Amino acid sequence: MKTEQMQTGNIVKPLRLGFLGMGWIGKNRLDALVKHGVARPAVISDVNMENAMAAAMDDTIVCDSMEKLLLESSSLDGVVIATPSALHAEQTIAALEAGLAVFCQKPLGRNNGEVSEIIETARRENRLLGIDLSYRFLKTVSIVEKLIRCGDIGRIFAIDAVFHNAYGPDKPWFYDPELSGGGCVIDLGVHLVDLVLWMFDFPSVTSIHSRLYANGMRISGRDKGVEDYAAATIELENGPLVNLACSWKLQAGTDAVIGLTFYGTEGALSIRNFPGSFYEFKAERYRGTSCEILYDSSDDWGGGAILDWAGKLLQGGLFDKSVMEVQKVTEVLDEIYKNS
Ligand SMILES: NC(=O)c1ccc[n+]([C@@H]2O[C@H](COP(=O)([O-])OP(=O)(O)OC[C@H]3O[C@@H](n4cnc5c(N)ncnc54)[C@H](O)[C@@H]3O)[C@@H](O)[C@H]2O)c1
Secondary structure: OOHHHOEEOOEEOOEEEEEEOOOHHHHHHHHHHHHOOOEEEEEEEOOOHHHHHHHOOOOOEEEOOHHHHHOOHHHOOEEEEOOOHHHHHHHHHHHHHOOOEEEEOOOOOOOHHHHHHHHHHHHHHOOOEEEOOHHHHOHHHHHHHHHHHOOOOOOEEEEEEEEEEOOOOOOHHHHOHHHHOOOHHHHHHHHHHHHHHHHOOOOOEEEEEEEEEEOOEEEOOOOOOOOOEEEEEEEEOOOOEEEEEEEEOOOOOOOEEEEEEEEEOOEEEEEEEOOOOOOEEEEEEEEOOEEEEEEOOEOOOOOHHHHHHHHHHHOOOOOOHHHHHHHHHHHHHHHHHHOO
């Protein structure tokens, strides 16, 4: 079924989507689409059939491999991929080459080689490719982004970016660099790097200094194990210095510490979670020693990126070249590992 055929008068038929990987985030994103009435799970594929069955609706086809899912491609509008990160490149490319739009979890690939190949395939096949860079869709992020773009705090010269998850992932594959592509940098740092580069329209990066640790011991690269603490200093061309830190299982005294503070010559803007929550965020503006709260309510933001992709697909969206910017994010992550 082609997307352009689905819109009749004012009634928009929900997208028919295939879902590959129905673990924690796959189910969460499926629920967001169904809740908003924009898509239905036509096919769910997971090697763990229990996971697939638990998320299926009455008319959902359930299977256990990508090959079986793609047998249904002519009846699908797109595929949502939420499998372990090492599988993203192969599965996304196969779905795009089958003529389907794809929404893939972050990280899109384990390194810039994989990411570039995926994006080139989407461009060649002229298919809409979305990535779950979900933090772009926080209300606090959109408030701060607008203020930064209109020069509200003058010239920005420094950014503190932190993402500490005091639990760390609970699935073994996250700790195998072959399957995950790395530790807290590729898992959490990806959001921080993406937010900063995106808010500054993807400037060139002039230098990156980084250090990685595992169990309190310094490590280098990502071949032998995964880092659970990382610090990096990233210098942007004609722009601010970014001080980044992220971790798994840090003794942080709370569930999570997530924050992005932009320091300018006329003030500062901050986005931070509270109180240690993964779901509630505050936006604040600082002038000297005073603090103004700009936003401090909870925000149902997790489905933001997939709903955005689904909305574009419903409009017949094809390849969108803005996705190419993500290669710059992956280049920074690769350099953080390389320079460590
Ligand atoms: N956007 C975000 O903020 C965000 C948040 C959490 C996780 N993620 C990403 O989502 C992805 C999945 O993470 P998760 O926490 O849901 O993991 P998970 O382990 O809970 O889920 C993965 C699912 O994929 C299935 N699977 C494994 N191999 C498969 C295959 N060959 N074909 C089909 N299914 C297969 C597993 O059985 C499991 O159900 C990761 O890449 C992770 O980085 C993104």
